[in-house]
Amino acid sequence: MAGTQGEIIAARGLGFQYAGSASKALDDISIVIGQGEFVLLTGPSGCGKTTLCRCLNGLIPNFHPGEISGELLVDGVSVAAETTSELSRKVGYVFQNPENQLFALTVEKDVAFGPENLGLTREEIRGRVDWAMEAAGTVALKDLAPYELSGGQQQRVALAGVLAMKPSVIVLDEPTSFLDPRTAEEIMGAVDDLRRENGITVIVVEHRLDLVGRYAERIVVMDHGRIVADGKVEDVLDAEFDRLSGLGIGLPKVSLLWSLLKRDGLVSERLPTHVESAVKMLSQRLSN
């Protein structure tokens, strides 16, 4: 986790209010994220998750007008002092809806668009595009037009386009929404591999904890523009289960099952966050 590997993101008292909105979308956010961390960012609909992510690559305040306060550093540099184009080399953003970020006539051209605009050599662009398409599993799609792809294929292409920028941070805003569950697991696995191999910091916004829980080490929960829980996934789920459940967060079904059994005094162990640990604990009890 954070500490030894250095800070890549540091927010202090960050606040934001969209122009025309009556309340703050972000309210006094302070958080430090270390290079190479895998953070799951969650919270009820409209809690400010996407707003926080938009701050990280400067879409806020550069494109979404409003009033920003506090401080936000990405890789040691204040976001306020950088342009979005500069920040996009550091922070790659995969949007909720992949259609919003695909526009070229072929998949390959779409993936190449970012690196081409960095003024890199031909060889470097070629190398990055091939690597990114391979990593996101889009090689077979390279000559197709993005608009003729299915939602899941589009999401992979969007990921490839972001990877080709070789960012130090990737933000994925509900990246698996449009994917079938198998593909969703594959994408999350691919993102986790990228983190392990390249030290990329990964921030995933997701309602479905069952999907991301196994990769994320850290969970950050937001509500009404504030951070209301932050820690290791297992610790937070065990200590805050009822509160999180009250916030309307989609907790893993095994954790829910366990909390129900625990309430009836039938089990006493900490809440499992994935199926394997529940199987182990239940097998042990049932063998008695």
Add this chain to the structure above:
Amino acid sequence: MGENGAGKTTLAKQLNGLLRPTLGRVTVDGDDTTKKSVAQLSRKVGIVFQNPDHLLFSETVRDEVGFALKNFGFELGVIVKQVERTLEALDLAHYADTSPFLLSGGERKRVALAAVLAWEPDYLILDEPTIGQDYQQKERLRNFILQLNSQGKAVVMVTHDVEFVAECNPKVVLMSKGRIVAQGQADEILSDDGLIEKASLVKPQMAKLFSQLGGFGFPRDVVDVHRAKMLLEEKLSEVKVRVAQGS
């Protein structure tokens, strides 16, 4: 249900005539879709698209939800009442005067749903309705769907959300590569390893759990938490008694 590109959305679009078959026939209440206009079919079959931005264009949420009602020629009083009711049901009343484009992804999705539900079509087609919805909103949606269903409306849902399906336990039509490969109750389909593999799905967590606890005499087709809890409660209580008697 089925993998990306299986043909789910293509099939859904056949149901209100947005697409017409090049082979075979699609009928809605006995009427061939090739003989009816999309406008005629839409009165009966409401489709809520996967991407809400394909549907939204009005200046306020209220106008958006009332738009179709106006076009169908309902009286103003009916429109006002119907819009209010729908906004209330989907937890959108406080956004009535807000532009749909100022809302979050999940909220826009609900506005799109409201815009279709408002005219109470007999058949409701929902393409990935749970995307971007938090758990509370999903619960609300689930209750809403069950309520419509109990009023005699048919609901067809295209979804990848295995946990949501496990909780609703509807009839599941499984598609793969443009074909229907299986039909049956959700608990049967979602606990069948072969079918799950074929359609690129994953089992709901409860099905995973119970397939691995098979050695203890549990049924394998458990997909929802409440049934899981009942089964485990029984077995764990037995164990507890056994341990108490043994000691």
